[in-house]
Amino acid sequence: MTEMTYREALRSTLVEEMDRDPRVLLLGEDIGVYQGTFRITEGLLERYGPKRVIDTPISELGFIGAAIGMAMLGLRPVVEVMTWNFSLPAADQILQNAAKVRYFSGGQVSVPLVIRGPNGAGVQLSAQHSQSLESFYGHFPGLRVVAPATPADARGLLRTALRSEDPVIFLEHAALYGIKGPVPEGDDTVPFGQATVVRRGRHVTVVAYSRMLHLALAAADELAREGVECEVLDLRSLRPLDMDTVAESVRRTHRAVVVQEQWPLFGAAAEVAAGIYERCFDDLDAPVERVTGEDVPAPYARNLEKLAFPDEDRIARAVRRVLQ
Amino acid sequence: MQHAEPVTVPVDTLLEWYRTLVFCRRFEEQTERSFRRGKIGGYLHVAIGQEAVPLGFLSALRADDVFFVSYRDHVHTLVRGTDPRAVMAELYGKLGGTCKGKGGSMHLFDVARGNYGGYGIVGGHIPLAVGAAYALRYQGTDRVCLCFFGDGAMNSGALHEAANLAGLWGREGLCPVVFVVENNQYGMGTSVERASAVVELARRFDAYDIPNERCDGMDVVGVYEVARRVVEEVRRTGRPYAVEALTYRFSGHGAADLFQPYRSKQEVERWRQRDPILLLERRLREAGALDDHAVREVEAWAEKRVQEAVSFAESSPEPPPEELYRDVYGA
Numbered sequence: 001m002t003e004m005t006y007r008e009a010l011r012s013t014l015v016e017e018m019d020r021d022p023r024v025l026l027l028g029e030d031i032g033v034y035q036g037t038f039r040i041t042e043g044l045l046e047r048y049g050p051k052r053v054i055d056t057p058i059s060e061l062g063f064i065g066a067a068i069g070m071a072m073l074g075l076r077p078v079v080e081v082m083t084w085n086f087s088l089p090a091a092d093q094i095l096q097n098a099a100k101v102r103y104f105s106g107g108q109v110s111v112p113l114v115i116r117g118p119n120g121a122g123v124q125l126s127a128q129h130s131q132s133l134e135s136f137y138g139h140f141p142g143l144r145v146v147a148p149a150t151p152a153d154a155r156g157l158l159r160t161a162l163r164s165e166d167p168v169i170f171l172e173h174a175a176l177y178g179i180k181g182p183v184p185e186g187d188d189t190v191p192f193g194q195a196t197v198v199r200r201g202r203h204v205t206v207v208a209y210s211r212m213l214h215l216a217l218a219a220a221d222e223l224a225r226e227g228v229e230c231e232v233l234d235l236r237s238l239r240p241l242d243m244d245t246v247a248e249s250v251r252r253t254h255r256a257v258v259v260q261e262q263w264p265l266f267g268a269a270a271e272v273a274a275g276i277y278e279r280c281f282d283d284l285d286a287p288v289e290r291v292t293g294e295d296v297p298a299p300y301a302r303n304l305e306k307l308a309f310p311d312e313d314r315i316a317r318a319v320r321r322v323l324q
Numbered sequence: 325m326q327h328a329e330p331v332t333v334p335v336d337t338l339l340e341w342y343r344t345l346v347f348c349r350r351f352e353e354q355t356e357r358s359f360r361r362g363k364i365g366g367y368l369h370v371a372i373g374q375e376a377v378p379l380g381f382l383s384a385l386r387a388d389d390v391f392f393v394s395y396r397d398h399v400h401t402l403v404r405g406t407d408p409r410a411v412m413a414e415l416y417g418k419l420g421g422t423c424k425g426k427g428g429s430m431h432l433f434d435v436a437r438g439n440y441g442g443y444g445i446v447g448g449h450i451p452l453a454v455g456a457a458y459a460l461r462y463q464g465t466d467r468v469c470l471c472f473f474g475d476g477a478m479n480s481g482a483l484h485e486a487a488n489l490a491g492l493w494g495r496e497g498l499c500p501v502v503f504v505v506e507n508n509q510y511g512m513g514t515s516v517e518r519a520s521a522v523v524e525l526a527r528r529f530d531a532y533d534i535p536n537e538r539c540d541g542m543d544v545v546g547v548y549e550v551a552r553r554v555v556e557e558v559r560r561t562g563r564p565y566a567v568e569a570l571t572y573r574f575s576g577h578g579a580a581d582l583f584q585p586y587r588s589k590q591e592v593e594r595w596r597q598r599d600p601i602l603l604l605e606r607r608l609r610e611a612g613a614l615d616d617h618a619v620r621e622v623e624a625w626a627e628k629r630v631q632e633a634v635s636f637a638e639s640s641p642e643p644p645p646e647e648l649y650r651d652v653y654g655a
Contacts, residue, residue, distance in 0.1 A: 025462070025610070051462065065451020066458065073390070073441060073459035088371035092482075096445050097452060105433040105441055107422030141581025141652050165654025 002185060007177040009151035010040050010116075013158045014078065018048060021076060024162060025052040027063050028080030028117075037082050038118065038177050060321060064090035064115065068098045068167075071113040083119035084133045084171065098167040099142030103136035114161045116170035119147065119296050120261050121309055123174065127231055130298035130305075132210075132262035137169045138238045144192050145239040147171040149213035151155075151181040153236055156190030163189070173211045188244040193240030197249065204255040204319050207246055207272055212259040212310060219315035230319060238268055246272060247279040254285040255322040258316055264292040289318040333545055334614045341379060341544055342608060345601045347626040348375045349409060352575075355398065355415055355429075359579045363637075364415045367444075368429050369396040373574035376600035377506050379403045380468055380547025380569075382483065384555045390438040390460070391470040392453040395430035396506075397442030400472060406434040408629060409636035420640030424647060445509075447473060447480030448561045450503070454486045454564075457501035458493055461562055467560050468500040476511025478525050484532075486599045490564040491532035497562030502554055506541065506566040512577045513586035526568035534564045541569030542598040545607070574599075 004012070018024045030037060032045035033053040045053040056063040060081065067077040087094065096106040098111045121130030138145045143168050148154040154172070159240075161168040185220045198213065199220055208216040213234045220230035231249050235242065250256045256276050258269040276288050294308045333341075352370040359368045371378070378400040382391065393400045401411055406422060414421025415429050422432050430444040440456065443449035453471035460467040477483050493499035500609035505525050509516055516523050526536040539550045547569060554565045572595040576584055582594075596602075 051496075057488060057492070059485045059488065061481055062451050062454075062489045065448070065482060065486065066455030066489055069452035069457075070459040070462075071390075071455075072452065073456045074464075075459045075462060077455075089481075091447060092448055097443070097449055101441065102654065103651045104423060104427040104431040105435070105651075106421075106426050107437040108423070108433045109440065110654050114655075144653075174638025239390060 001182040002181070003152050003180055004183050005178055005180050005269040006151045006154050006172070007038065007040060009155040009183055010158055010172070011157050013040065013046065013162070014041070015047070016051065017159065017162045020177070022318050023074065023182055024078060026078050026080065027054045027067055029056055029082050030141055031055060031080050036080065038174065040237040041080065055162045060086050061093060065097065067113055068093055068111055068158060068266060071202065072101065072109045072324050073110045073122050076112050078114045078116065078162065083113060083129060083174070084117055084119040085131050087115065087133065092165070094143070097139050099140045103142060110165045111198050112165050113167045114169070117172060118174035119171040120173050120175070121305070124213070124300055124302060124305055125298070126300040127297035129225070132260070134171055134238045135262060135267045138268060143167055143169055143239060144237070145169040145171065146192060146237045147210040148232050148236060149176065151179065153185045153190055153234070155183055156188050157192070158237065159187070160189045160192060162194070171210060173265050177213050187316045190236065192237045193242050194237065195197040195233050195235045196247070197231060197240040198234050199232040201231035201232065201253070203247070203253060204257060205227045205231045205233060205249040205253045206257045206259065206315065206323055207233045207235060208259040209238070210261070212261055214227040215310060215312045216259055216315055218317065222312060223319055226321065228319060235272070241271065241275070243275040243279060246276060246288065250276055250280045251283045255316070256284070256285055257289045257291060257315065257318045257322060259291045259310055260293070262293050263295050264290060265295065267292055286322040286324070291315050291318045333548060335608070335611060338545070338604065338608055339613060341383070342601070342604050342614065343622050343625065344403055344511060345544065345604060346622050347373050347629055348402050349601060350626045350630045351633065353401060353437065354634060356522055356575065356579060358415070358634070363403055364429070365417065366428050367395070368415070368579040369577065370575050371396050371399040371573065373569045373595065373599065374506055374508055374541070375399050376412065376544035377504065377541045377549050377569045377571055378472065380544045380563060381472070381504055381551040383548050384551035385438070385470065386437065386467070389470070390440055390456060391466050391472065392440050392449045392456070393442045393472045394446070394449065394474055394477065395442050395444045397430070397432045401434060401439055403518045404434065404437050404439055406432070407479070408437065412633035412637040413640045416637040416640070417642070418640035419435050419643045419647070420636060425643045426647065426651065431592060432517050447477035447482035449473070450477065451489070453485040453501055454490045454493070454499060454545040457490070457499045457564070461498045461501060463475055468502065468555055472504045472506055474511065474539055475505060475507040475509065475516050478505060478528060485530040487529060487534060491534050494563035499564050500558045500562045501564045502558055503564065503566040505532070506564065506571055507568050508571050508573045510577070510586065513581070513584070515586065526566055529566040534566050536566035536568070537569045538570060541571030542600045543603050545604070552617040555633060
């Protein structure tokens with residue numbers, strides 16, 4: 001084990017996979033000369049040259065579409081979106097081409113493409129720059145959607161993504177780039193579709209992912225002082241979604257709280273809650289609680305933004321409600 | 325339009341092209357009949373009248389080159405050599421189809437022949453072709469990529485973003501793509517004049533420093549001459565090129581476009597005088613290579629081949645239920 005930041009975990013995995021596989025190349029806005037908005041690609045232009053580290057114009061529809069074409073011809077492109085909000089001009093390419101071309105070609109082509117970048121809110125970026133798009137992309141068959149919360153998972157999931165035969169929506173979180181954590185050495189991978197139990201507990205299952213995992217763990221610390229033992233699960237993958245691990249936990253705790261950053265309607269938490277009801281209805285001692293962002297566009301003002309997104313207190317209150 | 329080059333196509337090849345054009349026409353007419361009989365579902369976009377453009381361009385490709393097409397993709401697939409029986413079976417939604425019946429009319433693929441597919445969203449496949457071209461150079465080959473789309477796609481953002489990337493990457497010799505604008509004068513029912521601020525569509529590629537020209541899309545020999553020169557230039561330079569082929573569809577936009585209130589019978593009739601089959605037939609007759617007897621033979625051969633495709637499609641099994649879940653993800 002070594003200690004590294006989430007940012008270093010991503011960068012080192014890109015380097016290792018680019019060294020290993022000449023088919024891997026990078027595209028994105030300001031990833032080369034500028035070294036990346038969040039410096040994930042620092043030094044990579046110098047290391048690999050402009051043919052493999054492509055600075056693109058501000059033209060997501062064009063370069064994400066082009067990356068899909070590269071993948072269809074056998075390359076393994078990794079697209080950095082400066083934030084996931086900017087993927088929306090390319091939604092047609094991602095949803096209509098990348099997700100489906102294997103299917104409508106009857107299996108004749110693969111799209112081994114990774115699109116990665118920060119997802120989510122929390123630093124006063126207001127309505128157009130604060131969205132979490134996992135439910136949006138998670139809706140579409142043909143895509144894989146992952147959202148690592150720790151440096152180890154950032155590394156392991158990115159390596160799996162880079163070796164996958166499918167288009168992967170790789171959701172990072174800007175608030176997590178600086179966090180440190182232990183990372184296994186070597187060729188570690190984390191398989192898609194495996195949730196993990198981050199903290200063991202007997203009284204309630206708290207399901208989260210990405211930045212929300214850290215809020216859930218903080219809430220669990222606070223609740224532990226009241227004698228409440230939370231079992232905290234990190235989904236890690238949204239598609240495929242590991243409902244087996246969630247259900248196994250809920251059957252033991254009989255109570256569940258599901259946390260997500262984005263809007264409540266048709267969200268990931270709704271999906272997980274429905275899955276719990278389908279699998280564990282008779283095991284439940286209380287209705288499943290959802291903790292979500294408020295159903296409004298993200299406001300700019302600091303106080304309003306704080307109200308718009310989940311925090312540890314809201315998670316703790318939801319846990320107390322399901323324990324009543 | 326640049327100066328026409330002398331015709332260097334041997335008569336045998338012209339005869340082969342004539343047979344191909346007649347066969348494609350009969351095939352497309354059959355798909356319309358099968359659609360009306362309920363054998364073909366969904367959307368059906370035939371290329372009746374436009375056949376010379378795919379034939380001329382694809383005849384200029386090497387076997388290892390690749391191409392992308394819009395949803396009007398039957399003729400491209402046929403002239404590239406895909407078994408017509410598999411094409412018809414795909415339209416019939418059968419397991420013996422090019423894509424096991426899972427794509428249909430708009431998504432014919434034959435990757436083994438470099439056919440990277442038909443796409444149903446106007447302009448949506450153009451960025452793919454630009455990336456594919458980059459990949460071909462990245463892999464150190466001199467293969468090229470053709471991208472066919474209609475005049476309607478010229479007004480999509482996808483075209484302009486892709487063309488800008490092609491212009492940029494072409495400066496480094498990394499984008500051997502030929503944009504082939506199949507200008508059939510109408511995006512569904514809206515004429516080019518009513519849709520594009522600049523009606524000479526080729527010129528719009530000037531904005532991306534992409535060399536471009538117009539050609540007569542009804543004369544297969546002329547199309548081929550342009551295609552051969554352009555494809556070899558792109559192969560040599562790794563730079564993109566755009567050709568606007570002026571053509572016309574005699575059928576409706578799709579099978580539901582019956583009354584065509586957007587154009588006059590006189591206009592259609594004017595273009596019919598320049599039917600690509602008629603033009604080639606005239607050329608061959610003048611060369612003494614074709615007579616009434618030979619025309620009847622070609623017609624009979626084409627009709628027989630079309631009926632073989634129909635029989636195959638009729639008897640091919642439906643895709644089994646387990647196909648529903650296949651091909652969503654890779655291994």
